[in-house]
Amino acid sequence: MSDHRELFVCILNDPTAVEDVLAGFLEIGVTGSTIIDTKGMGKVISQDIPIFAGFKNLFAGARESNVTIFSVMATDLVDDAIRIVEEVHRSLEEPSSGIVFTLPVSRVKGIGGG
Amino acid sequence: MIGSASETARPFVLIGILLAVTSLAHHLGGGLSHEFQPEESALALGFLLLFAFLVGQIVRNFGAPMITGFLLAGILAGPHGLGMVNTAAVEPLRLVNLLALSLIAFAAGGAMKISRFRTRARSLVGMALGQVALVLPLAFLSFLLVFGLTGIMGSEPAVVVSAALLFGVFCVTNSPAEAIAVLSETRAKGPVAEAIIGVTVLVDLLVIFLFGVAGAVAHTLTGADDAGGSGFVGGFLYEQGVSFLVGGLAGMAMITYLSRFQKNVPLFLLGVAMVIVAICQKMDISPMMMAITAGLVVENASEEGERFMVGLHHSSLPVFVIFFSLSGHKVDLSVMAELWPLALLAVVLRVAAVRQGTLWGARWGGEEERVARHAWSGFVGQAGLSLGFAVMIATEFPPWGEKIATLIVATIVINEFLGPILMKRSLVAAGETRREGAADSQN
Amino acid sequence: MDMIWIVIVLFAAGYLGSRFAFAKERLPALLRDTFLTGWEFIFIGMALGPLGFDLIDAERMGQLAPVMALGLAWAGLIFGMQMRLVDLKKVDRGLLKLTFFQMAVTGMVVFGIYLVMVAVGRSFGSSGLFAGAAVVAAASSISSPTTLSLIAGSYPRTSAPLFRKLLTVSTLDVGPALVAVGLVFCLFPAGGGGAFDLDRGTTLLFFSILIALALAGLFRYFERRQLKPEEELTVLLGFLALISGVALFLKLSPLFLALMVGVALANTLTRDDPVFAALFATEKPFYIILLILSGLLWAPSGGEMFAMAMAVMLARAWAKGVSVRIGADLFRPEGGMPRDGGLGLMAQGALALAIGINYVIVYPGDASRLAFGVIAFVVALNEIVAPFFIRQMANRDAASRKGGR
Numbered sequence: 001m002s003d004h005r006e007l008f009v010c011i012l013n014d015p016t017a018v019e020d021v022l023a024g025f026l027e028i029g030v031t032g033s034t035i036i037d038t039k040g041m042g043k044v045i046s047q048d049i050p051i052f053a054g055f056k057n058l059f060a061g062a063r064e065s066n067v068t069i070f071s072v073m074a075t076d077l078v079d080d081a082i083r084i085v086e087e088v089h090r091s092l093e094e095p096s097s098g099i100v101f102t103l104p105v106s107r108v109k110g111i112g113g114g
Numbered sequence: 115m116i117g118s119a120s121e122t123a124r125p126f127v128l129i130g131i132l133l134a135v136t137s138l139a140h141h142l143g144g145g146l147s148h149e150f151q152p153e154e155s156a157l158a159l160g161f162l163l164l165f166a167f168l169v170g171q172i173v174r175n176f177g178a179p180m181i182t183g184f185l186l187a188g189i190l191a192g193p194h195g196l197g198m199v200n201t202a203a204v205e206p207l208r209l210v211n212l213l214a215l216s217l218i219a220f221a222a223g224g225a226m227k228i229s230r231f232r233t234r235a236r237s238l239v240g241m242a243l244g245q246v247a248l249v250l251p252l253a254f255l256s257f258l259l260v261f262g263l264t265g266i267m268g269s270e271p272a273v274v275v276s277a278a279l280l281f282g283v284f285c286v287t288n289s290p291a292e293a294i295a296v297l298s299e300t301r302a303k304g305p306v307a308e309a310i311i312g313v314t315v316l317v318d319l320l321v322i323f324l325f326g327v328a329g330a331v332a333h334t335l336t337g338a339d340d341a342g343g344s345g346f347v348g349g350f351l352y353e354q355g356v357s358f359l360v361g362g363l364a365g366m367a368m369i370t371y372l373s374r375f376q377k378n379v380p381l382f383l384l385g386v387a388m389v390i391v392a393i394c395q396k397m398d399i400s401p402m403m404m405a406i407t408a409g410l411v412v413e414n415a416s417e418e419g420e421r422f423m424v425g426l427h428h429s430s431l432p433v434f435v436i437f438f439s440l441s442g443h444k445v446d447l448s449v450m451a452e453l454w455p456l457a458l459l460a461v462v463l464r465v466a467a468v469r470q471g472t473l474w475g476a477r478w479g480g481e482e483e484r485v486a487r488h489a490w491s492g493f494v495g496q497a498g499l500s501l502g503f504a505v506m507i508a509t510e511f512p513p514w515g516e517k518i519a520t521l522i523v524a525t526i527v528i529n530e531f532l533g534p535i536l537m538k539r540s541l542v543a544a545g546e547t548r549r550e551g552a553a554d555s556q557n
Numbered sequence: 558m559d560m561i562w563i564v565i566v567l568f569a570a571g572y573l574g575s576r577f578a579f580a581k582e583r584l585p586a587l588l589r590d591t592f593l594t595g596w597e598f599i600f601i602g603m604a605l606g607p608l609g610f611d612l613i614d615a616e617r618m619g620q621l622a623p624v625m626a627l628g629l630a631w632a633g634l635i636f637g638m639q640m641r642l643v644d645l646k647k648v649d650r651g652l653l654k655l656t657f658f659q660m661a662v663t664g665m666v667v668f669g670i671y672l673v674m675v676a677v678g679r680s681f682g683s684s685g686l687f688a689g690a691a692v693v694a695a696a697s698s699i700s701s702p703t704t705l706s707l708i709a710g711s712y713p714r715t716s717a718p719l720f721r722k723l724l725t726v727s728t729l730d731v732g733p734a735l736v737a738v739g740l741v742f743c744l745f746p747a748g749g750g751g752a753f754d755l756d757r758g759t760t761l762l763f764f765s766i767l768i769a770l771a772l773a774g775l776f777r778y779f780e781r782r783q784l785k786p787e788e789e790l791t792v793l794l795g796f797l798a799l800i801s802g803v804a805l806f807l808k809l810s811p812l813f814l815a816l817m818v819g820v821a822l823a824n825t826l827t828r829d830d831p832v833f834a835a836l837f838a839t840e841k842p843f844y845i846i847l848l849i850l851s852g853l854l855w856a857p858s859g860g861e862m863f864a865m866a867m868a869v870m871l872a873r874a875w876a877k878g879v880s881v882r883i884g885a886d887l888f889r890p891e892g893g894m895p896r897d898g899g900l901g902l903m904a905q906g907a908l909a910l911a912i913g914i915n916y917v918i919v920y921p922g923d924a925s926r927l928a929f930g931v932i933a934f935v936v937a938l939n940e941i942v943a944p945f946f947i948r949q950m951a952n953r954d955a956a957s958r959k960g961g962r
Contacts, residue, residue, distance in 0.1 A: 049579055049703060049706050049707060049841075050702045050703060050706050050724070050728065051703050051840050051841065051844045051906070051907055052632050052635045052636050052840055052843075052844070052907060052908060053635050053636065053638075053639055053833075053836075053837055053840060054639075054702035054703075054706070054724060054727070054728040055639040055640070055644070055725075055728040055729065124778065127778065128775055128778055128779060131771055131774060131775045131778075132775060132799075134771065135768055135771045135772060135775070135799075135803065136799075136803075138764065138767075138768065139768065139803045139806055139807060140806075142760075142761070142764055142807055143748070143806045143807050143808075144748075152619065152620060152622045152623050152805070153622070153623070153626075153802070153805035153806045153808075154806065155623055156622075156623035156626055156627070156798065156801055156802035156805045156806070157799070157802030157803060157805070157806045158802070159623070159795075159798045159802060160795055160796070160797070160798030160799030160800070160801070160802040160803070161799060161802070162795075163791060163794060163795030163798055163799075164775075164792065164795040164796065164799060167788070167791055167792065167795060206560075206620070209560065209561060378572070381568075381572070385565065385568065385569065388561060388564065388565050389565060391561060392559065392561045392562050392565060395559065395561065396559075427787060428786055428787045428790070429787075430787070431787040431788065431790070431791045432787075432790060432791040432794050432795075435791055435795075
């Protein structure tokens with residue numbers, strides 16, 4: 001495994017897929033991730049037109065629409081991680097499925113070796 | 115241990131609640147009538163969907179495919195079981211049968227990548243011809259003897275020969291429905307799975323032709339209207355021609371949608387299936403070939419095959435549940451009680467001939483040994499198409515046609531249960547299933 | 558037209574219509590506001606039915622009853638599943654009381670008006686008289702958030718609190734109306750000819766609640782497993798079909814039964830979002846189908862129906878205005894309510910039509926046809942005028958806040 005690391009950021013629009021994604025990460029050796037509930041831009045600015053279900057929108061703060069996974073991992077694991085996301089969830093080429101991007105990490109402390 | 119015991123008990127508890135609610139509704143509503151009432155159909159649909167799904171789950175826990183459970187649920191729910199759903203109530207649901215056949219045929223067509231099959235054409239043709247070459251003569255001769263000795267079909271030789279011939283052709287039929295359903299449930303992928311689909315479709319094409327010829331012969335032998343004989347062959351050609359044309363157009367329409375829009379694919383496919391059914395009802399032809407052609411076009415003339423199959427997978431389970439539970443509901447246990455020895459004989463002969471014919475045909479075609487040894491199990495199941503033949507025979511050749519139809523139905527019932535179980539075992543043994551581990555870990 | 562073609566046409570229209578019904582931004586303002594909520598699809602239903610090309614005749618419409626009941630069960634379920642106690646507690650008490658007050662007053666006024674008109678003009682039995690009046694009253698008492706939501710976007714954020722209050726009122730006032738309809742169906746059982754029957758009524762009500770709780774328990778117990786998407790779809794479809802089937806079989810209201818199931822689920826499910834998302838995703842197509850079905854079922858019986866509809870519409874408008882004004886003073890909702898806040902509740906929307914359809918499929922006969930005809934006409938008229946009244950009220954409110962600074 002290379003010494004170079006990247007911050008892998010994955011925004012999944014299907015929160016129910018996150019457990020399987022994390023299980024897949026474990027299999028390839030990505031042992032640490034942070035998951036937070038988030039809300040997409042479309043959810044904030046779109047005009048949800050209520051017909052039968054207007055009440056839920058009024059208190060929509062209680063419901064989040066997607067999940068963001070942060071994980072610092074070795075560079076050579078990134079391709080596998082993306083593959084896992086697309087296998088478990090669906091192709092990221094499809095609209096509204098999610099997004100993945102990475103950022104180079106120059107320094108990290110607090111994660112295990114490897 | 116406690117966790118797994120409660121998981122095993124869960125479907126039973128749910129079935130208990132479901133039965134209690136439905137029985138209470140029946141009691142409060144004054145019971146079921148024996149005539150068609152839209153409200154009874156509505157209740158029957160809801161009950162069957164949930165009940166069959168739950169029985170399917172129970173059966174899956176024992177290692178059998180879910181469709182076996184759907185069939186069993188139909189029997190249990192029907193007049194010979196718990197009586198929760200009566201015959202008049204399910205009549206409007208028969209529309210779902212044609213819909214199911216279309217979806218199944220989509221999947222069959224969509225699973226046939228011509229480039230892959232081209233390399234295996236010889237073995238696929240070999241397996242198909244091997245089955246026909248063994249099953250048809252064996253079944254024909256055996257039942258010629260049986261009908262002649264028992265006198266079930268009367269004493270007129272022309273009728274006995276005709277009955278044995280039609281029954282022999284019937285024995286060749288298999289069930290794309292069951293094959294696709296099991297492959298879908300087990301997510302099987304590999305040469306065995308591909309061979310099953312390819313050979314099933316080939317055999318079905320052959321059977322449609324053979325049935326046409328056998329029907330013409332039977333008409334001639336029994337002295338029925340001669341026009342009926344040529345009518346069969348002519349009708350067959352007309353049906354296939356229209357099916358290819360309209361199926362091709364439907365395929366192109368699906369490609370256009372799939373490549374432009376990403377949303378609501380399952381719903382769209384359901385809609386196309388319904389249009390195909392509607393067209394076929396109008397033209398009085400079977401939707402199978404039309405839908406197979408459409409699926410074939412999507413798979414081979416575009417890059418949308420994967421999305422097409424995933425969308426089908428998501429839309430087909432509710433339709434399968436109704437389709438197979440209705441099949442089970444139709445089973446007349448009193449007929450089974452009378453005819454089971456003959457039906458069992460047909461099943462045993464058929465399984466042996468299919469197995470051997472497949473093996474020989476595969477080896478002749480240079481197929482790998484794994485396929486030669488395991489693919490045969492995908493050809494045991496019988497369902498929709500075969501039932502359609504039974505109805506046609508009963509209609510075309512009264513009164514003896516009805517007796518043959520009854521024997522056909524009895525045989526189908528046994529094969530309906532046996533086929534999926536054997537097929538699933540073979541797929542697991544061939545190492546082509548992906549579902550076992552995933553299902554267990556999720557439970 | 559064969560049944561299968563009817564189903565294809567309905568669902569295709571629902572899907573296509575849902576893409577265009579709410580996308581009228583490019584139309585001139587007058588046209589846009591007149592057809593803001595897609596009510597023009599009622600005309601498509603009329604064109605398909607006996608009033609138009611008769612492609613869907615009376616026999617086929619009878620066979621569509623289970624499909625309609627399925628849609629009603631769906632609507633009741635999606636509404637009920639919003640009613641979480643924890644969310645209801647977040648609503649200002651004063652606003653909540655105002656909601657039910659305006660709904661009750663409007664209902665009683667319309668009930669009285671309609672009862673008198675029918676008693677004088679027609680000779681229906683007690684069922685047709687009281688049950689019909691109760692159903693029309695229930696449908697008239699509710700308001701719709703759709704128009705409000707579509708118009709709110711064109712107002713600045715300073716108007717947001719007003720619209721939020723009106724949206725809350727127009728969403729919540731549906732609940733008691735659906736309960737009232739359910740009670741009517743129990744107490745005037747269609748199976749017994751529609752006459753008032755307290756014994757059978759209380760029995761039916763008791764067992765309705767029991768069945769609803771059992772069905773909720775059934776679904777709740779299902780949901781604890783990790784189902785695959787196609788399995789979840791199968792269970793949801795079966796569940797909806799069962800609710801509507803039980804309701805139709807017992808000649809109860811699928812809306813009411815599904816509402817109770819939905820409320821039970823909303824307050825017991827730990828993971829209700831995927832189910833709700835599946836229901837919510839089909840909201841617009843179902844709405845369009847409901848409009849088309851309303852057009853199909855509409856059978857005007859002469860000038861008398863129009864006169865009754867006008868009377869109901871005017872009575873409703875007056876009652877909404879007066880009750881909101883009185884309620885605002887009595888209950889003092891947080892942030893207040895403009896004196897003409899009732900104008901913001903003119904729209905009636907899809908659930909009013911659903912109540913009418915519910916009545917007509919369970920109670921065949923002239924009384925139900927008349928009641929539904931009145932409801933459909935009033936809903937269509939209110940959908941036309943509501944955008945203008947809402948804008949009027951919002952403009953005045955904005956001006957008064959500006960002037961107050």
